Amino acid sequence: MPDSSKGWPGGGAPPGDDAPEITGSAFLRLSDFLSQQGAFDLSVMDNRPGRCRRTGIPGPRRLPWETRKVGELSLVAQALIVEDDVFWANRSRIVTVRENPILTRLWAHTPLELGVPALMAIAVRTAFGRIGGVILTPKSARHTDLSAQYAAFGPQFASLAREFMLEDFDRDRHASTASLQGVLSPREVQCIRLIAMGQTDEEIADTMTIARTTVRYHFSNLCEKLGASSRANAVYRAATLGLLPSAA
Incomplete structure (x- = not known):
């Protein structure tokens, strides 16, 4: 596997030219792990100023959280803001480690325009409120139930995803600091x-x-x-x- 990739290193056309490279040892560990789990795509929501959402899902299939104007208001973005633990969801239900009344109400009263049959996601927060999210989605439109995958590797996915995002945040922080110094x-x-x-x-x-x-x-x-x-x-x-x- 190459040491860097734009988005998830799965098949299909690459994401848009504005998608920054995803690199680093933690990303390779995450992608190696997910390659063993089945046919999934990996997306990254990145709320750092000046950063675009990154995704491995080939165009023209654009997901609601991939553009800044829509992304900030999307159901997925809202869920990542109010939930710390890994969760999975489809249009009819959302499953979390422990009950989250805010998420339950959100799923019951928000138009569910997920753009995917199901997803598993984890929010990643750093100091001073910067939020990122790593989102796993099945390639097959018929794959709407991720309960088995959630039980089998949800915590491991969350741990690897956090490690990847924090490594990426830290590299960006050091680069910004070096340039500003x-x-x-x-x-x-x-x-x-x-x-x-x-x-x-x-x-x-x-x-x-x-x-x-x-x-x-x-x-x-x-x-x-x-x-x-x-x-x-x-x-x-x-x-x-x-x-x-x-x-x-």
Whole structure:
């Protein structure tokens, strides 16, 4: 098997050109495991800014969670937000490790436009609320019951999927951090770290032995580089990119 693939390395045409590569040892372990389980497709929902949903399901069959506008409101996206454990579902039922009243109501009162006969899914959350999801779907339209597969390998699928997504998140975080470390000046990094500690402009000026106007100058520059619009947003962006010690 190759060491990288766009989406799930199954048959059929590759996904769109905008689908980023999926690489890494954890992905290979996940794909090797799923190759042994039968005829399934693997999709990835990725909510990081600037990222597209990734899928191995060949076009023109597009799934509801693959485009950002529809994906954020899709039934699958909502389910992944409110459920931590691995679950499987079809148009008539959803099965979880333990009862989840929110999911039960969601499945009962939401138009079920899954786009697939059934699915097994696990949400992956990282620090600061970034959410990804790994979704397994049968290739056959007649395969609407995944209860046997859920019982046989649901927990193992969930563990491997989380390992893959967290490896992918971590690689992306390190790449983003490395690129920004060459953009943010040492004084700007010091400034955002002091802001994250809750210091005021006056306190930061005293700590850095600079004028308050210089503090505001550093803050304005780092906001532009981080794409932030406020102090809280700048701290959030810096934390998610690994620029703060507590997130490193």
